[in-house]
Amino acid sequence: MPELPEVETARRGLAELVEGKVLAKVVITWPRIIHTDQPLEEWAERLVGQRIHHVNRRGKYLIFELDQDALLSHLRMEGKYRYFSSDDQPEEVSVHVHVRFYFTDGSQLHYQDVRKFGRMELLPLSEVDDFFIRKGLGPEPTEASFDLATFSEGLNKHQKAIKLVLLDQKVVAGLGNIYVDEVLFRACVHPARPSNSLTQAEVESLHQAIIVVMAEATAAGGTTIRTYENTFGQPGHYQDYLQVYAKAGEACPRCGSSIEKIKLGQRGTHFCPNCQVLL
Structure with a gap:
């Protein structure tokens, strides 16, 4: 998507x-x-x-x-x-x-x-x-629009898995399956953690990861996994920089553990069990 x-x-x-x-x-x-x-x-x-x-x-x-x-x-x-x-x-x-x-x-x-x-x-x-x-669309994931305090308040309202909260477009707009996996890995947060269980430090890390990853992916023209092409018929390049998405069984680039894949809300979900511990 x-x-x-x-x-x-x-x-x-x-x-x-x-x-x-x-x-x-x-x-x-x-x-x-x-x-x-x-x-x-x-x-x-x-x-x-x-x-x-x-x-x-x-x-x-x-x-x-x-x-x-x-x-x-x-x-x-x-x-x-x-x-x-x-x-x-x-x-x-x-x-x-x-x-x-x-x-x-x-x-x-x-x-x-x-x-x-x-x-x-x-x-x-x-x-x-x-x-x-x-x-009910959330803010754009940019430094100018994505307020940390509002984001923290939004996460605290939910007990469901943080991945599902990020996917529903209410607390921040534009993230789908690929980038949610990537930002959670960047912030060292397990995708199944209850949204309201994140510490303030984790919320801050996740907030910054969202801004950075989305900016990097946009600069790379997006991600082409199967069929995505831009209006000129060209593929994106961010697939060359993915850390965990579609990497099940491969070594974590941070610690060397094997990347795992589970399902959350019927969505394939990739994470490192060592870097992203389910507390």
Whole structure:
């Protein structure tokens, strides 16, 4: 699943490629991608003639800011965008392309999703902030937005495993399975520890690990384990720096113990039993 570093990498590519372009036509071939009460024809027609002014991001959501509306796109498991200039049109459309955006300059943007789990939603620009408030989305994992005291308070409210708390997007936005495993290893916290059992020192270490790991992964263009590619068709590189994720049976880079894998909340979870002790 694309997590914040992959979505941010996609956002940067999309901003470079489609900001300033005007939509001429939208073709939808898998209706469930679109979350709307409108007939699909009306939904698509609403986009026509609007210019993409900015491509932003909140958590794992891409936000295409148009003249009147914002198109919100969540990539879920396998979603990705591919751009085609007017001089490089696709000879055929992949069966995994479910939404096609045509621009007035002859270029195209295709939304591709093998698993068909991704979703798009169109909102008036004035309703975007309320949308994310209703979702209860936590702060961005940056020095500027991610307050330590608020994070500590959020963790103290939960008795469930710290990994599950970090995955639910409420205390901090953007982390998924890969990066939760990595930040917990960086902070020497066992993923099954009750969230409210962490000491203040552990909370501080985890808070800093989240900021650092997410920044490092974004700088590396994200992580490609199987199929992730950015908007230019390029893989990420952070998989070369993973410490525990998908490393079961390998030596811990910190102490040499064997990395173990368990399931928490039906999610494969990787950790070092020596560095991350379950107290």
